[in-house]
Amino acid sequence: MIRHAAQTFKHLVLTVLLIIGGACALEVGLRVRRATKSAAVRSETTDIVSATTTPSRATFLTVAPKLRFTRIEAESGRPFTLRTNSFGLRNPEVDVPRPEGCFRVLCLGDDNTFAGDLPESFAYSRRLADLLQPETSTRVEILNAGCPGGCPTVSALLLRHRLMTLQPDVIVVHIDPSDLVDEEALRRHVERTAEGFPLAAMHPATAGRTNLATQLDDELLLVQTIRDEVKDLWSRGQSGGTTSGANRHADLRVNGTAFDSIRAALEAIQRLAQGQSVEVLVATAASPPAAKRGQRLESVKWPPQELTALCDELQLPLIDATGDVAEVEETSRTRRTGLLSMDAHEVYAEVLAGALLERFRAPAGSAVPPPERVSSQTTHR
Missing domain, CATH: 3.40.50.1110 (SGNH hydrolase)
Structure with a gap:
């Protein structure tokens, strides 16, 4: 039983680590994408800003x-x-x-x-x-x-x-x-x-100073992306999934x-x-x-x-x-x-x-x- 519990705990830890690793990879990918996208249109402007x-x-x-x-x-x-x-x-x-x-x-x-x-x-x-x-x-x-x-x-x-x-x-x-x-x-x-x-x-x-939720929203692109997708899905649901009428x-x-x-x-x-x-x-x-x-x-x-x-x-x-x-x-x-x-x-x-x-x-x-x-x-x- 102890061995079974240890294996379960091990699998749980690995799952959590995989989730964290995946989230980190997504965050890095989103930041690279934003940096690349911004550089394409805003290069040489940061200094003057x-x-x-x-x-x-x-x-x-x-x-x-x-x-x-x-x-x-x-x-x-x-x-x-x-x-x-x-x-x-x-x-x-x-x-x-x-x-x-x-x-x-x-x-x-x-x-x-x-x-x-x-x-x-x-x-x-x-x-x-x-x-x-x-x-x-x-x-x-x-x-x-x-x-x-x-x-x-x-x-x-x-x-x-x-x-x-x-x-x-x-x-x-x-x-x-x-x-x-x-x-x-x-x-x-x-x-x-x-x-x-x-x-x-x-x-x-x-x-x-801001609260933790605001800080996470400002710092993590993954949080921003999830929030925006949820809002978009909610808006589509409210409008019946169409692109006419209210929208x-x-x-x-x-x-x-x-x-x-x-x-x-x-x-x-x-x-x-x-x-x-x-x-x-x-x-x-x-x-x-x-x-x-x-x-x-x-x-x-x-x-x-x-x-x-x-x-x-x-x-x-x-x-x-x-x-x-x-x-x-x-x-x-x-x-x-x-x-x-x-x-x-x-x-x-x-x-x-x-x-x-x-x-x-x-x-x-x-x-x-x-x-x-x-x-x-x-x-x-």
């Missing part, structure tokens, strides 16, 4: 105000001074309230919008201002509100908590492939309204739950903007990780069909400069995965300028109308 942003209890990340330090230009190796104003924008100080007769465009986005690896004068937002100003007697002001390491949800939160005070006439929301990864990583930190819109996102570094946005979940978060962020931005009669446009320009030298753009699936469908559903104009940027990037010697080159910023600005001029061109004379005329002259596509 830590150098320019601070953790936030409301917006997860925020660009530090009044920065001034020297960076090395990625393409030429020359030093330049990176500066931010009191709002954390890569612009000179901004007048609030907005001056009369000023047409103000607010550019929201991530690393590619902030362009921390390039001098301010080469970022697409600055080039956009240079292209628009000669076309009108109205003062044009393009504000660079990019947040390195951000995503559409962070942009929506920044707009909600800080940036609407800038009183823009137009908001341009940049979306690129890295946002799919960033949205997935962020969503467990987001507090939402009853309608699902982002309300706040607390960075773990600002949260202080009317299920067609946007093809690439995971990231598009659900992007949709909620865009709709939140749209609602905030409508309160001040502000026009919202979505723009994208990507140097997709899958695109290798010599590969044709047609084989690179960006922007995905889900993004186009999302913009159509929300009646948000989508300005797609991916094709124009890809032609430049294919011949660029300084191309870096996931980040736009200096030439790509120039091309992106040209596409955006053409779209803005076409959308806001006044019937008689001025190409860009005064701010008070924007809402009356623009229509959704």
